[in-house]
Amino acid sequence: MKFINAFFIGILFVLAVIFTLFVGLKTSYFDYYKVSEYFNIIFVDSVPWLWILPTSFVFGYLIFYTPFRKFIRIFYAIILLVCALSWQDELGRKIGEFIFKGELTTIKPSPDLNITIKGNVIYTGRKQIYFLRSDTGKVVEIKRF
Structure with missing residues (x-):
């Protein structure tokens, strides 16, 4: 029963x-x-679900059943506060760029057109690529093909 409790409580804490x-x-x-993807799609596509399952079991067990659980609970509170720092615009933007923004590249917006655009990939969605043009500084949506 400890293992089942640890797993489900761990999932709640890790997903929080x-x-x-x-x-x-x-x-x-x-x-x-101005990425127009739904939050749920971004969340589901970006979270490594196979890593969450074992992590949540281990974390749930550590937070409830180990002798040093007070230390783990303090560590969890610190992690939660650090993640809440992403709500600050400048810091959240830097974290997002670290996770999602690609290197400077050249992309062809359509296989039919004979032009290329230089810039950075901001986010690769299911149906579109959001590309920050380096010449205009605007984000363009390019259909994936």
Whole structure:
């Protein structure tokens, strides 16, 4: 029974941290660059779900059943506060750029056109690529093909 409790409580605590981070990224990174993807799609596509399952079991067990659980609870509170810092616009934008922004590259917006655009990939969605042009500083949406 300890293992089942540890797993489900661990999932709640781990997802709370990740959700706190992504809410900050949504308001300070994706809204800043006008990425028009739904929050749920960004969240589901960006979270490594296979890593969350074992992490949540270990974390749930550590937070409830180990002798040093007070230390783990303090550590969790610090992690949660650090993730809440992503709600601050400047810091959240830097975190989003670190996670999602690609290197300077050249992209062809359409296979039919014979032009290329230089810039950075801001986010690769399911159907579109959000690309920050280096010449105009505007984000353009390019359909994935």
